[in-house]
Every structure is written in C-alpha cells, then in structure tokens.
Amino acid sequence: MLNIIVCIKQVPMVTELPWDEKTGTLRRDLAACMMNPACKHALEAALQIKEKFGANVAALTMGPPVAEEVLREAVALGANRGILISDKCLAGSDTYATSLILAAAIKKECPRCDLILCGAYTSDSETAQVGPQLAEELNLPAAAYVENIEIKGRALRVRRLVDNFRETLEMEFPALVTVSMEKYLPRYTTLAGLENAFVEGNISTYDADALGISDKAIERQCSRTRVRKVYLRKAQKENVVLTGTAATVVSEFLDKYENKISAAIGKTIEENEPGDHE
Amino acid sequence: MNRQKSIWIFGDYRNYYQNRVTLQLISKAVDLARIIQAEVCAVVFGHEVEEWIMEYTAHGADRILAIDHPSLTSYSTENYLALIEKLARERDPEIILIGATDFGREFAPSLAKRLKTGLSADCVGLDITDEGLLLQIAPSFGGNMLAEIVTEKYRPQMATVRPGTFKEIPHNYERKAIVERLPLMDKLPQPRIRLIEYERAVAREHTIENATVIVCGGRGLNNKNNFKKLDELAKLLGGDVGATRPVVYAGWADHNALVGQAGKHIKPKILFSFGISGAIQHTAGLGEAQFIIAVNKNPQATMMKMADVAIVADASDLLNTLIKELKKRIRD
Numbered sequence: 001m002l003n004i005i006v007c008i009k010q011v012p013m014v015t016e017l018p019w020d021e022k023t024g025t026l027r028r029d030l031a032a033c034m035m036n037p038a039c040k041h042a043l044e045a046a047l048q049i050k051e052k053f054g055a056n057v058a059a060l061t062m063g064p065p066v067a068e069e070v071l072r073e074a075v076a077l078g079a080n081r082g083i084l085i086s087d088k089c090l091a092g093s094d095t096y097a098t099s100l101i102l103a104a105a106i107k108k109e110c111p112r113c114d115l116i117l118c119g120a121y122t123s124d125s126e127t128a129q130v131g132p133q134l135a136e137e138l139n140l141p142a143a144a145y146v147e148n149i150e151i152k153g154r155a156l157r158v159r160r161l162v163d164n165f166r167e168t169l170e171m172e173f174p175a176l177v178t179v180s181m182e183k184y185l186p187r188y189t190t191l192a193g194l195e196n197a198f199v200e201g202n203i204s205t206y207d208a209d210a211l212g213i214s215d216k217a218i219e220r221q222c223s224r225t226r227v228r229k230v231y232l233r234k235a236q237k238e239n240v241v242l243t244g245t246a247a248t249v250v251s252e253f254l255d256k257y258e259n260k261i262s263a264a265i266g267k268t269i270e271e272n273e274p275g276d277h278e
Numbered sequence: 279m280n281r282q283k284s285i286w287i288f289g290d291y292r293n294y295y296q297n298r299v300t301l302q303l304i305s306k307a308v309d310l311a312r313i314i315q316a317e318v319c320a321v322v323f324g325h326e327v328e329e330w331i332m333e334y335t336a337h338g339a340d341r342i343l344a345i346d347h348p349s350l351t352s353y354s355t356e357n358y359l360a361l362i363e364k365l366a367r368e369r370d371p372e373i374i375l376i377g378a379t380d381f382g383r384e385f386a387p388s389l390a391k392r393l394k395t396g397l398s399a400d401c402v403g404l405d406i407t408d409e410g411l412l413l414q415i416a417p418s419f420g421g422n423m424l425a426e427i428v429t430e431k432y433r434p435q436m437a438t439v440r441p442g443t444f445k446e447i448p449h450n451y452e453r454k455a456i457v458e459r460l461p462l463m464d465k466l467p468q469p470r471i472r473l474i475e476y477e478r479a480v481a482r483e484h485t486i487e488n489a490t491v492i493v494c495g496g497r498g499l500n501n502k503n504n505f506k507k508l509d510e511l512a513k514l515l516g517g518d519v520g521a522t523r524p525v526v527y528a529g530w531a532d533h534n535a536l537v538g539q540a541g542k543h544i545k546p547k548i549l550f551s552f553g554i555s556g557a558i559q560h561t562a563g564l565g566e567a568q569f570i571i572a573v574n575k576n577p578q579a580t581m582m583k584m585a586d587v588a589i590v591a592d593a594s595d596l597l598n599t600l601i602k603e604l605k606k607r608i609r610d
Contacts (some may be wrong), residue, residue, distance in 0.1 A: 012419075095387065096396060125418045127399035129387035136391035141356075141470035144384040161479055162380035163292055168475040224396030229426040230418075241577065243590045246599035253571070253587065254603060260569060263298065263442030264490050264547040265515045268609045 002055040002151075002173075003113040005106055006046045007134070008039035008074060010067040011124040035070040038119025040186040042179040045149055046117050047078040047187070053151060056080050058110060062090065062101060068203060076189045076197035083109050087207040094223035099133035104211045106138065109204070114173040115156065120145050120180045131178035142176040143169050147183050285311050286371040286434070287339070288362070289322030290379055291330045292353060299377030301337045301446035303439055306404055307375060308338045308447065313406040316372055317341055321365065323358050325351040331457055336449040340456065347462045352473060355385050360467045363392045365460075371434045373412050375404075378438040386438045396429035397436040402443050412437065442547070486535065491517030492546040492567075494537055495593070496560075497524050498553020498574060504594040505530040508552065511597060514604050520544065522560045538563040553593030556580030573597070 012031030035043075046057045059074035061067050062085040071082025085105050093101065106113060116138075121128035128144065135142030148159040157170045158177055240256075242249045254261075258269040285307040290300050300320070307318040319341040320334035327346045334342055345361055366374065366389075374389070376382040378400040390397035403415035407428065412435040414427040429435040486492065493512050499505045508519045521531035523538065537544055538560040545566035552573050554560060561584065564570070572585035573596045582588040589596060 094396065096391065096394075099391065123419070125399075127387075127416075128383050129390075129397060129399055132384055132387040133391045136388050142388075143471065145380055157474070162384075164479050165292070166475070166477050166479040167473065170472045170474050171470055224390070224394075224432045225398060225414075225427050225429050227425050227427050228413075231424055238586060239583065239588060240586065241582075241588045241590065246591055246595045247603075249589055249591060250596065250599045250603045253589065253600075254607060257571075257587070258607075259445040260442055261515070261548060264569075265517070265608075267516070269604070270607045270609055 002049065002053060002115060003110055004046045004049065004055050004057045004115045004117060005110055005113050006039070006043045006057060006059050006074070006079065007102060007116065007118045007130070008043060008059055008061050008070055009036045009119070009122050009124075010034070010061065010063050010070045011036045011122055033066070033069070035073055036119055036122045036124075038121055038123075038179065038181050039070075040119070041181050041184045042117040042119045043074055043077060043079065044184040044186045045177075045179050046115075048184065049115075049149065049151065050078065058083055058113075060085075060102065060105060060109075062086070062093075062098060062105075064091075068205075071203050072197045072201050073189060073194065075201040075203075076193040077187060081202040081204070084203060084205045085207075085211065086205060087209075089208050090213075092223070094225045095127050095129035095133055096225070097223045099130050099137050101208075101211065101213060102130070102134050103137035104213055105206060106134075108206070108211060114175075116140070116174075116176040118176070118178045120178045128178070131176060135176040138174075138176070140174055140176045141171040142178075143171070144178040145180045146177045147180055149177060149179075283314060283316035283372045284319045284341070284369065285314075285316050285373040285375065286366075287318065287320045287334075288374065288376040288382070288385075289320050289327075289330055289334060290377045290382055291322070291324070291327075292379075292381065298446065299379065299382075299439070299441035300334065302441070302444040303375045303377060304334060304338045305447045306439075306444040307373075310373070310404065310406055310412070311340075314372065314410055319343060319371070321362060323350050323361055325349075332451070333449070335453055335455040335457070336451045338447045338453070342455050342457045343460060344457065345460050345462055349462065349466065352476065353381060354469070354471075354473070355381075355388065356469055356471060357466055358385060359388055359392065361463060362389060364463055366393055366434065374434045374436045376436070376438045378440045382438050386436060390436050393434065393436075395432040395434055395436060396427075397438070398425075398427040398429075399438055401437045401439045404437065404439065411435065486518045486520060486537070486542050486544060489518040489544065489546055491515045491548045491550075492520050492537075492544055493517055493550040493552065494520035494522070494554060495525060495531075495552045496522040496554030497528075498555070498593045499525075499530075499597070500553070500594060502528070502530040504597070507594070507597050507601065511550070511601050511604070514601065514608060515548075517546070517548075522554055522557075551581050551585065552597055554579075554581045556582070556584065 057079045059079040060083045118131040146158040146160045150157040287303045317340040320339040321343045376386045398414035398416045405413040411428045414437045495508045512519045520537035521535040526536045539562040543563045547568045549567040549570045570585040571587045572581045573589045573593045577590045
C-alpha cells in the first residue's frame with residue numbers, strides 16, 4: 001500500500017485581516033483561520049489516490065497548537081492520521097527553515113513514504129517555495145503546479161501547465177508533487193465526520209526536541225531571510241492624479257506606463273516619438 | 279581571484295515574457311550594481327544561445343556566462359540546477375535574481391536550498407539598504423500586504439521578481455560584454471524526471487475571473503453606446519469587459535459581466551475603470567486587482583482614491599481618445 005504525506009497549512013481567511021493600526025502588524029491571533037485552499041486540493045488528490053489504489057494518508061502541518069484543527073479537518077475528509085509540529089521556538093520560520101523542519105518530521109514519522117503532496121502555494125505568504133525546498137531537503141524528484149496525477153506501479157505521471165507550455169512528466173516513487181487549484185476540487189466534510197474527527201482522530205504532536213532539532217541546531221540551520229517590515233499595500237499606492245485634455249492625459253499616461261501595460265497585454269506599446277503629435 | 283562582486287541574472291528565454299523579464303532584471307541589476315560596485319552577469323544555458331548572449335549584452339550585462347550544448351535543448355530544472363549550483367559555488371555571486379515565471383518559481387527555491395541561502399518570492403521591488411543588503415519587497419495576502427525582506431548573513435542573496443516590475447534598458451547593439459563560453463560539466467546528474475510530452479498550450483478556457491486585463495464601466499459612461507466602446511478597448515488590450523450593477527440593470531451589459539459583491543471577483547494585472555464611483559458593492563470584487571487606472575470627472579470618487587492612476591476627465595471622452603492612441607501605438 002502506498003504511503004502518502006500531505007503537507008497542509010492553516011492560514012488566516014484573507015477577507016478578514018485584523019490589522020493593528022498602532023504597530024502596523026497583522027493580529028494573526030485574532031484572525032479567523034482555515035485550511036489553505038491549495039492544500040485542500042492536494043489533500044483531495046491524495047484521497048482520490050487512496051480510493052483508487054489504497055493508501056495510507058497522513059496529513060502533516062506545522063503551526064501553533066490551534067493548527068491541530070486543520071489536521072482534524074483532514075482526518076474528517078479521509079486522511080488516516082494527522083501529525084502536528086508545534087513549538088514556540090519554530091515560530092517565524094522562513095521557507096528554508098520550514099522545509100528543514102518538515103523533512104525532519106517526515107524522516108521520523110514516515111521514512112518510507114512514497115509520495116509527498118503539497119499545495120502549490122499558500123494564500124498568506126504565497127511563496128510556493130516550501131514544496132520544492134522540501135524535495136531538495138529529502139533529495140526527491142519533484143514537480144510543481146501539477147493538475148493531474150496518474151500512477152502506474154512505481155511510476156508517477158503528472159501533467160501541468162507552466163509558462164504556457166503543457167508538460168507531461170514522469171518519475172519514480174518516492175517523489176514530491178505540488179498540486180495546483182485547477183483540478184481536484186475538494187470534497188465537503190460532513191458535520192458528523194468533523195465531530196468524530198475531533199473525538200477520535202489520530203493526531204500525534206511533536207516539538208523541536210522530539211524531532212531532534214535542538215535549539216542549537218535551529219540556531220545554525222534557521223531561517224535565512226528576515227522580514228524587516230510588513231505593511232498594507234493600499235497605503236503604499238502612489239495614487240497619481242492626471243489632469244488635462246483627453247489627448248495630453250492619454251499621451252502622458254501611455255508614456256509613463258507603457259512598460260507595465262505592455263507586460264500585461266503581451267504586446268509592445270511604442271513610445272511616442274517627439275514631434276509625433278497631431 | 280580578484281573579488282569583484284557580481285549580481286547574477288538567470289537567463290530565462292523560453293518565450294517573449296520570459297525574455298523580457300530577464301531584460302528587466304538586467305536593467306534593475308545595473309542600478310543596484312552601481313550602488314554596491316558590482317558587475318552585472320547574465321547566466322544562460324541552452325542550445326544555440328547566441329541570440330540571448332547578444333540580447334543580454336545589448337540590454338546592459340557586463341558579463342555573460344553561457345553553456346551551450348545540444349543536451350540542454352529543452353528546459354530542465356534538474357540540469358540547470360546542477361550547472362548553476364556548480365558555477366555559483368565556484369564564483370560566489372553576491373546576488374542572484376530570477377524572473378518569477380512558473381519555471382523560475384520552481385527553480386529558484388531548489389537552488390536557494392542547495393546553496394543554503396535565503397530567497398524571497400515574486401518581488402515587486404528591490405533596493406539596497408544602508409548596510410549594503412539587497413532589500414526584497416514581496417507581496418502577501420493576495421497582494422494586499424507587502425513585506426520588506428533581507429538576507430543578512432548568507433550569500434548569495436536571492437529573489438524571484440514578478441515580470442513587468444522593472445523597465446528594460448533600450449538595446450544598444452554596440453555594447454560589449456565579457457562573454458565566457460563554458461563547457462558542460464563532466465557529468466550531468468542522472469535524470470530522475472522524464473519529459474514525456476511538451477507542447478505550447480492552446481489558450482486556457484477564458485473567464486473574466488482569470489483575465490489579465492479588465493476594462494470596467496459604470497454609469498459615468500452615460501449611455502449604452504458609450505459603454506459598448508469598452509468592447510473595442512478590451513479587444514485592443516486582449517482583455518474582458520466588466521460592469522457595475524446599475525449598468526447591468528440598465529441593460530447595457532450582460533449579468534455575466536457584473537463585477538463586485540454579487541458578481542465576479544476579479545484579479546487582473548491591469549484594471550481600467552471608466553465612470554465608476556466605487557460603491558462597496560463593486561469594490562468588494564476588486565481586492566486582487568494589481569494596478570488600477572480610474573477615469574472619472576469627480577476626483578473625490580472612492581474609485582479615484584483607490585486607483586494607482588486617477589485620471590480626472592469625462593469617461594467617454596477619455597475612452598475614445600485612449601482607443602485612438604492605442605491603435606497607433608500597439609505593435610503585436
């Protein structure tokens with residue numbers, strides 16, 4: 001039977017961001033949370049594989065203790081068990097550190113896993129980096145932005161659309177795949193299923209010590225990047241105001257933004273030649 | 279070896295956009311290089327890459343590292359990773375910038391991991407801090423927030439950058455660069471991923487929700503005939519037409535075009551908004567629009583306040599003039 005790990009993340013609901021005006025930071029503790037949408041698609045892919053071929057599906061997450069909720073949800077949807085990594089000393093990890101910690105948990109809990117599935121990106125930090133970095137950490141072949149997965153024996157065939165090219169790739173287990181939101185529409189959880197998962201769901205919890213990531217190791221292997229400042233973008237908008245006759249305003253606008261518009265529409269907008277005015 | 283600092287740009291040339299994002303990054307690197315006294319180095323892998331060597335030189339690179347070999351004909355993350363990892367270890371660049379194409383966003387994290395360094399994703403701004411660090415400005419929460427990120431201790435400092443963020447330097451084919459044509463490494467890694475099929479995709483099923491460019495109109499366009507002109511602008515820009523609720527109720531537009539709370543939530547790179555005041559029922563659908571150009575006679579309208587560019591003018595006049603001017607300037 002296949003062993004599948006699905007990495008999921010609990011994220012704040014994007015529509016409700018409690019913003020602390022004084023400190024200019026996000027009150028994550030106040031934000032309503034949910035399972036990251038792309039992670040739901042990854043879980044759905046795992047569950048479909050389970051239904052077709054039989055598989056042991058473990059959901060893995062790192063986060064504050066409350067992140068256990070998304071593991072319960074995953075179990076309610078059909079995962080066999082949940083694994084929570086939670087430790088204050090791991091808070092604020094960047095993708096470099098996160099992939100290292102997830103790899104440590106996978107080596108410990110499921111060293112013979114065949115397939116690791118991740119959501120292609122998260123709705124909060126949107127880096128899309130943890131999947132590829134986890135594959136490097138575990139030295140696995142990987143494909144990102146996958147729409148469709150087929151399995152034949154020990155071979156995995158995936159289809160994806162990248163930079164306007166449709167690719168079909170093949171690799172052997174063990175492998176890592178990040179799942180896009182194109183297909184694998186997530187199923188619904190029944191309330192009874194959810195209640196049951198909260199009562200009986202099989203969840204194991206690790207802290208840094210239990211994973212053998214001592215404080216010292218974290219010091220040495222920790223995040224490579226540092227966030228210096230976070231701010232709402234709205235306040236950063238330039239809000240350039242243009243006035244004048246329609247002809248002059250249009251000229252001014254196109255001269256200033258032709259590059260931006262060209263990039264979006266995929267056609268070149270020529271600079272206005274001096275003296276080209278009518 | 280003389281420790282000349284170097285800013286590397288990965289040469290991503292697979293199609294027009296990628297070609298451009300590489301040129302845009304070279305341009306930005308030229309600015310950054312001036313501040314930290316570095317050279318700008320483009321790295322290009324592939325087969326028959328002379329055209330790219332020429333382009334990168336003409337657009338501002340000081341040095342080109344090129345590996346040209348038939349076994350590199352198609353894009354391969356595994357091969358490219360092995361090659362650039364080896365080069366980076368030998369030469370120790372200060373900064374590596376990679377276009378945030380789908381390829382770049384799969385390639386860059388793996389490379390950062392191998393080089394044991396930091397990486398920020400899909401940056402919309404770059405600068406140099408007072409301490410001489412690369413300041414990486416990255417979006418999060420659907421572009422609603424920005425984070426300023428630095429990689430303090432580790433090198434290279436790495437970032438992927440969203441296409442269209444910077445403006446390329448106009449080409450100058452007289453420019454010269456040091457071109458190093460390097461041999462393929464002795465042994466490419468044993469491939470673990472096989473490319474079975476590979477074709478340029480036919481256009482994806484199109485809906486207003488995934489449109490890159492959207493032109494929206496409201497009551498300020500005054501009548502149905504004026505509103506219909508939006509079709510012409512949308513066609514020129516390869517975009518879609520959206521509408522506010524009063525316009526849909528008035529029968530100027532189909533219900534499918536309704537943008538807002540009760541309609542579609544859109545996420546275009548460019549949103550034109552003509553004659554729209556900006557009621558919450560409409561703006562609730564615009565949270566993820568990246569760049570908004572609003573046209574309205576009233577500079578105090580909410581839509582004008584939330585726009586990146588607010589043009590104070592009669593919406594219909596401006597629409598007609600814009601169409602006329604774009605017809606002259608757009609080159610396919």
